[in-house]
Ligand code: ADP
């Protein structure tokens with residue numbers, strides 16, 4: 001039972017984001033290893049509290065990173081989340097070393113993410129920030145959804161996000177669906193998570209951010225054009241199998257009302273193809289990067 005920072009021994013830094021730092025820690029009593037995410041309250045106290053509330057609700061899926069404890073770090077530390085430690089880091093780390101993944105591995109990753117989303121959506125939660133650095137993995141080949149800093153509880157149709165203009169959110173905006181760029185458009189939110197999964201699947205296949213050309217810098221204009229008007233899917237994944245191309249097209253359907261839902265995609269022929277070899281293939285892929 002962790003109640004204070006002094007119960008934990010900081011071993012290393014696993015990640016640093018805007019307002020949050022994630023450490024690898026060990027429990028002074030038991031020696032058990034955890035990840036500790038410390039989120040400074042900063043200007044956005046509400047969003048920190050929201051992340052804590054959501055994390056305390058999403059504790060019974062094997063496809064969602066589990067939070068074991070939340071406590072106030074005291075002083076100016078911020079809110080502390082003790083989480084299960086994902087020993088192979090994020091899919092972003094894997095992709096930066098591995099470039100391209102096989103369709104079998106992508107199918108496995110997509111299946112895990114869809115099951116995680118099925119769990120979240122059933123709780124009326126939209127994640128809103130599905131991207132490689134928020135998908136965490138273990139050496140055993142497990143894949144889990146993490147980082148609920150942008151998540152929301154759905155209460156009826158919501159209007160889309162308002163984008164800050166400081167450019168700071170480009171990394172995340174790159175995975176954002178067309179309806180979320182369209183400030184006037186109402187949407188259910190769930191479909192946006194499916195879009196992001198489609199971008200991730202394509203990125204795993206081509207080895208780079210797939211919606212803009214290889215040499216292109218994804219500045220605002222390029223990005224918005226690519227997401228909202230681009231000929232993204234077919235041109236990029238034309239080498240893939242028909243099942244994979246079809247899966248990406250269902251995820252990246254521009255009109256959110258026509259996009260594949262999580263339930264539909266869980267029945268797609270690209271998904272659940274090879275449960276057993278999927279996890280084994282991914283585990284050996286991860287091992288080759290370490
Ligand atoms: P942020 O809100 O700053 O994006 P995240 O929760 O996404 O914070 O964590 C940032 C990074 O820290 C992740 O991309 C990952 O590399 C690492 N990380 C986060 N949680 C864990 C964990 N439970 N186990 C291992 N690494 C983690």
Ligand code: MG
Nearest residue numbers: 017133134147
């Ligand atoms: Mg993150």
